[in-house]
Amino acid sequence: MRKQIAAANWKMNKTLTEGTTLLNEILSADFNLTENQELLFAIPFPYLINTSSMIEGKENMFIAAQNCHHKVSGAYTGEVSVSMLSSIGIKYCLVGHSERREYFAESNQTLAEKVNLCLAENIKPVFCCGESLSIRDSGNQNEYVGNQLNESLFHLSEEKISNVIIAYEPIWAIGTGRTASAEQAQEMHAHLRSVLATKYGNDVANNISILYGGSVKGANAAEIFSMPDVDGGLVGGASLVAGEFVQVIKGLK
Numbered sequence: 718m719r720k721q722i723a724a725a726n727w728k729m730n731k732t733l734t735e736g737t738t739l740l741n742e743i744l745s746a747d748f749n750l751t752e753n754q755e756l757l758f759a760i761p762f763p764y765l766i767n768t769s770s771m772i773e774g775k776e777n778m779f780i781a782a783q784n785c786h787h788k789v790s791g792a793y794t795g796e797v798s799v800s801m802l803s804s805i806g807i808k809y810c811l812v813g814h815s816e817r818r819e820y821f822a823e824s825n826q827t828l829a830e831k832v833n834l835c836l837a838e839n840i841k842p843v844f845c846c847g848e849s850l851s852i853r854d855s856g857n858q859n860e861y862v863g864n865q866l867n868e869s870l871f872h873l874s875e876e877k878i879s880n881v882i883i884a885y886e887p888i889w890a891i892g893t894g895r896t897a898s899a900e901q902a903q904e905m906h907a908h909l910r911s912v913l914a915t916k917y918g919n920d921v922a923n924n925i926s927i928l929y930g931g932s933v934k935g936a937n938a939a940e941i942f943s944m945p946d947v948d949g950g951l952v953g954g955a956s957l958v959a960g961e962f963v964q965v966i967k968g969l970k
């Protein structure tokens with residue numbers, strides 16, 4: 718069975734003290750992960766080392782970076798390279814969050830470079846995709862999101878793409894409190910899996926985890942995650958409140 722994943726994305730929130738308190742509250746909460754379930758915490762760069770030591774020895778829990786640069790190294794003041802992340806033991810990295818695409822003009826081609834660098838350093842990219850409201854309203858969402866996969870991922874070999882996690886995050890549902898319905902999420906996830914199957918075959922497609930993101934919270938996680946092609950969630954606002962995120966974790970299949 719595919720990995721079922723609850724991923725927290727803190728975005729640009731929490732000081733070190735606030736973040737460690739939050740993580741401690743979550744880690745000390747009463748939940749059990751099955752062998753098939755994983756937790757990811759996408760944490761701001763300055764706290765990656767501290768928080769990694771907090772989860773050391775914990776099964777199925779990983780710290781993720783929220784971004785990386787698309788060049789190997791060099792004169793890119795203020796940027797963080799994939800090999801830097803690898804050198805501090807990071808195993809997961811968000812790539813192509815819609816906020817990065819919108820505010821930092823990240824293109825599908827740049828994201829393909831990031832994906833390549835991550836995989837070369839044995840870091841699993843959590844590749845984010847999703848359409849705006851105007852694309853959804855025009856009815857072209859399947860084609861648009863399929864193309865994001867095509868342009869950023871489909872140069873990969875079967876072996877490489879098997880180490881990618883996909884997160885479908887419709888932009889109109891991010892931070893708006895307006896979640897996609899479980900049926901809308903399932904419809905897109907099934908579409909993406911069929912696009913993956915056409916390119917890589919059913920075995921590969923059926924093993925890739927596809928997370929849903931966009932206003933996931935304790936109260937709606939279990940329903941959305943119960944859909945057959947939804948393999949957990951990438952959670953923003955609700956991941957900043959321990960009790961909410963623990964409810965999300967408990968909603969995993």
Ligand code: 13P
Nearest residue numbers: 726891892931932953954
């Ligand atoms: P919200 O859960 O706050 O809608 O954010 C979703 C998201 O962007 C996670 O990456």
